[in-house]
């Protein structure tokens with residue numbers, strides 16, 4: 584049974600999309616993975632660049648027939664198999680791949696589609712995923728950065744969350760606001776998670792601000808999680824921080840998945856690959872351990 588893991592934070596620009604893409608690729612080395620762009624901004628969909636990897640007409644038709652907005656009409660959709668996109672003409676990759684499927688975002692139309700549902704609108708992503716969960720080991724959702732119907736759909740469809748926090752002074756206050764929202768939703772729906780992961784991102788060890796913020800996340804922030812009514816009962820793990828490095832945006836600029844970019848063009852950055860391997864390993868171990 585697939586495990587639904589969502590990458591969340593109320594703020595934009597804190598590395599959610601980047602980490603969703605990199606972690607999905609990491610898991611897809613060995614597992615069957617479904618990656619979902621559940622943000623009307625469609626950043627991940629742009630980065631995956633379907634038009635350059637598939638026949639344009641095929642993608643146009645696919646976006647119509649299997650758009651995620653259909654789940655709000657209680658219809659089912661077929662994710663797009665993008666495994667082949669990562670292989671060369673000979674069907675090979677440097678970075679291994681098992682299977683990676685993708686559900687693109689159709690853009691802001693998602694917002695109105697979700698809001699216009701009458702009754703039970705917060706559970707529709709969950710209902711859809713229950714139908715396809717058996718076909719995957721991990722389902723990774725790149726969530727939108729706002730509290731809304733779409734966002735509650737993500738919270739209620741997930742088995743575990745990864746909360747990304749940028750290591751900048753005001754990020755902790757923002758993250759606290761987010762925790763309160765999360766706690767309220769969990770309370771309202773009597774929902775809980777197998778695990779909650781905190782992932783510091785864009786850490787620049789040369790900067791005082793970043794160092795102080797990381798230290799605060801490690802101590803008082805992790806402690807403060809225990810004071811929330813619903814969140815307090817969830818096992819929480821602080822993941823190793825993701826450094827601020829240009830390789831992340833360099834890979835995105837040429838529309839490559841991070842791992843394939845580093846192995847193909849920038850092998851000097853293999854330390855980042857090791858870091859991602861370790862994070863994925865921690866996440867899988869914790870999730871299996873809690874089962």
Ligand SMILES: Nc1ncnc2c1ncn2[C@@H]1O[C@H](COP(=O)(O)OP(=O)(O)O)[C@@H](O)[C@H]1O
Pocket residue numbers: 594595596597598599600601602626784785786825826827828829831832835
């Ligand atoms: N660890 C990192 N180091 C450097 N730049 C990063 C890192 N993570 C993300 N970025 C860059 O920061 C910007 C915002 O990241 P993104 O993942 O789109 O955030 P979000 O999805 O939270 O809005 C992007 O341009 C991305 O390339």
Ligand SMILES: [Mg+2]
Pocket residue numbers: 596599600601622626627725
């Ligand atoms: Mg994003």
